[in-house]
Amino acid sequence: xxxxxxxxxxxxxxxxxxxxxxxxxxxxxxxxxxxxxxxxxxxxxxxxxxxxxxxxxxxxxxxxxxxxxxxxxxxxxxxxxxxxxxxxxxxxxxxxxxxxxxxxxxxxxxxxxxxxxxxxxxxxxxxxxxxxxxxxxxxxxxxxxxxxxxxxxxxxxxxxxxxxxxxxxxxxxxxxxxxxxxxxxxxxxxxxxxxxxxxxxxxxxxxxxxxxxxxxxxxxxxxxxxxxxxxxxxxxxxxxxxxxxxxxxxxxxxxxxxxxxxxxxxxxxxxxxxxxxxxxxxxxxxxxxxxxxxxxxxxxxxxxxxxxxxxxxxxxxxxxxxxxxxxxxxxxxxxxxxxxxxxxxxxxxxxxxxxxxxxxxxxxxxxxxxxxxxxxxxxxxxxxxxxxxxxxxxxxxxxxxxxxxxxxxxxxxxxxxxxxxxxxxxxxxxxxxxxxxxxxxxxxxxxxxxxxxxxxxxxxxxxxxxxxxxxxxxxxxxxxxxxxxxxxxxxxxxxxxxxxxxxxxxxxxxxxxxxx
Ligand SMILES: Nc1ncnc2c1ncn2[C@@H]1O[C@H](COP(=O)(O)OP(=O)(O)O)[C@@H](O)[C@H]1O
Ligand SMILES: [Mg+2]
Numbered sequence: 001x002x003x004x005x006x007x008x009x010x011x012x013x014x015x016x017x018x019x020x021x022x023x024x025x026x027x028x029x030x031x032x033x034x035x036x037x038x039x040x041x042x043x044x045x046x047x048x049x050x051x052x053x054x055x056x057x058x059x060x061x062x063x064x065x066x067x068x069x070x071x072x073x074x075x076x077x078x079x080x081x082x083x084x085x086x087x088x089x090x091x092x093x094x095x096x097x098x099x100x101x102x103x104x105x106x107x108x109x110x111x112x113x114x115x116x117x118x119x120x121x122x123x124x125x126x127x128x129x130x131x132x133x134x135x136x137x138x139x140x141x142x143x144x145x146x147x148x149x150x151x152x153x154x155x156x157x158x159x160x161x162x163x164x165x166x167x168x169x170x171x172x173x174x175x176x177x178x179x180x181x182x183x184x185x186x187x188x189x190x191x192x193x194x195x196x197x198x199x200x201x202x203x204x205x206x207x208x209x210x211x212x213x214x215x216x217x218x219x220x221x222x223x224x225x226x227x228x229x230x231x232x233x234x235x236x237x238x239x240x241x242x243x244x245x246x247x248x249x250x251x252x253x254x255x256x257x258x259x260x261x262x263x264x265x266x267x268x269x270x271x272x273x274x275x276x277x278x279x280x281x282x283x284x285x286x287x288x289x290x291x292x293x294x295x296x297x298x299x300x301x302x303x304x305x306x307x308x309x310x311x312x313x314x315x316x317x318x319x320x321x322x323x324x325x326x327x328x329x330x331x332x333x334x335x336x337x338x339x340x341x342x343x344x345x346x347x348x349x350x351x352x353x354x355x356x357x358x359x360x361x362x363x364x365x366x367x368x369x370x371x372x373x374x375x376x377x378x379x380x381x382x383x384x385x386x387x388x389x390x391x392x393x394x395x396x397x398x399x400x401x402x403x404x405x406x407x408x409x410x411x412x413x414x415x416x417x418x419x420x421x422x423x424x425x426x427x428x429x430x431x432x433x434x435x436x437x438x439x440x441x442x443x444x445x446x447x448x449x450x451x452x453x454x455x456x457x458x459x460x461x462x463x464x465x466x467x468x469x470x471x472x473x474x475x476x477x478x479x480x481x482x483x484x485x486x487x488x489x490x491x492x493x494x495x496x497x498x499x500x501x502x503x504x505x506x507x508x509x510x511x512x513x514x515x516x
Pocket of ligand 1: 199200201202203224225226227228229230231232233399404
């Protein structure tokens with residue numbers, strides 16, 4: 001060994017659990033004994049993997065791996081170290097312990113990144129969480145893979161050094177090379193494919209329902225035969241939701257970063273997410289989890305955007321049951337022996353269902369071939385508690401070719417979004433706590449409803465005529481409140497209430513799709 005007096009060194013790494021990073025120490029000691037690499041200090045599975053990669057990465061970078069007994073210890077000892085970024089700090093700590101790198105930068109920068117066997121730094125999930133933790137801990141900066149530099153650059157107050165390889169990262173730590181500090185790009189490098197409401201022809205009621213849903217944050221159930229345009233409509237809901245605040249955009253970016261879905265060079269998310277998991281998805285896939293590393297599920301990847309559950313009756317029962325917590329709390333908590341991990345999960349749910357197993361119940365041009373009790377069983381698969389969270393329910397008819405061709409292309413997403421923003425502004429001014437009408441409790445809804453005298457009479461009659469339950473009553477009130485907000489009205493007038501009642505479905509009894 002070149003500098004045989006150096007046997008110990010320390011580097012900073014960041015463990016990422018859920019969406020939260022924590023700065024940890026990586027100590028390396030090079031001692032007597034047969035060549036080996038020992039890793040202690042509660043390394044998680046992904047960190048264990050680093051053991052196999054760092055030596056080839058070091059050797060293929062023109063550096064020297066010590067042919068001695070190397071011990072790497074992660075501190076503090078009681079914290080389980082998860083996260084894919086430990087290759088770089090482990091390699092650097094070992095190189096520092098053998099005198100191949102020194103310098104004060106080692107004590108001021110956190111290091112994170114996965115190494116290839118050739119020694120290049122690969123795009124690594126969770127770098128935004130790494131940068132945020134480093135800033136919180138008062139470090140001067142982070143050294144991360146070049147592909148993740150823009151993402152890390154979203155964190156203010158620290159230097160972000162994007163390096164293409166272990167060799168370059170080392171040069172930076174030695175002070176012999178300096179990349180230009182990363183600046184977060186203002187525009188996304190590859191804008192998402194754009195969809196727009198202008199592409200939807202006809203379907204006036206469904207368009208209106210989605211506008212109301214966006215304005216009040218309401219969940220929606222769409223029932224209709226295949227080809228009715230349910231997917232097409234749901235896909236366009238994110239385009240009429242209010243523009244994201246910076247805080248919301250950071251949350252989306254963070255969640256997609258830890259899930260490894262950000263894509264190289266991408267920084268701040270600019271459009272609201274749309275996630276459409278297949279009905280065969282597992283509970284861990286939808287809600288979050290995993291056997292080794294705990295990853296956010298689809299409910300979290302949809303946070304601040306739209307979760308679309310097509311053929312909602314076909315999802316597994318336990319999966320649907322698991323939706324209750326995120327729908328109620330806007331977050332999921334995953335409990336493990338090692339502790340609980342929490343992810344944000346505040347999304348608008350759009351569920352779609354066929355009216356019956358064959359899909360054509362109620363269709364104008366095609367007969368439904370299902371036996372009545374099969375239809376009943378099919379509808380019962382949607383449980384009461386879940387159905388209860390769908391403020392807006394409607395039938396989407398299948399348009400004939402002639403009807404499609406005959407109807408004008410609709411209004412585009414931008415003017416709709418302007419109305420949605422104005423309605424949200426009215427809600428913000430009125431509500432303290434809930435951010436939108438859908439988040440109000442029943443008691444709150446009754447308190448802020450402001451029904452006109454005439455609207456009260458209409459509501460009273462609706463309770464009798466439709467046998468409206470207490471929950472159905474509260475839902476109608478919330479939706480009517482949103483419709484009045486879209487109308488710029490302080491009071492709920494009869495017309496607002498009648499429109500809301502049209503979105504109530506036919507029944508509030510559990511297990512029915514509740515659509516007239
Ligand atoms: N209202 C509509 N305006 C324009 N195209 C439509 C409309 N409804 C359906 N389509 C066309 O039919 C296709 C199938 O619609 P889709 O949304 O997949 O139906 P569903 O999800 O209800 O089965 C769409 O991709 C679109 O091309
Ligand atoms: Mg579809």
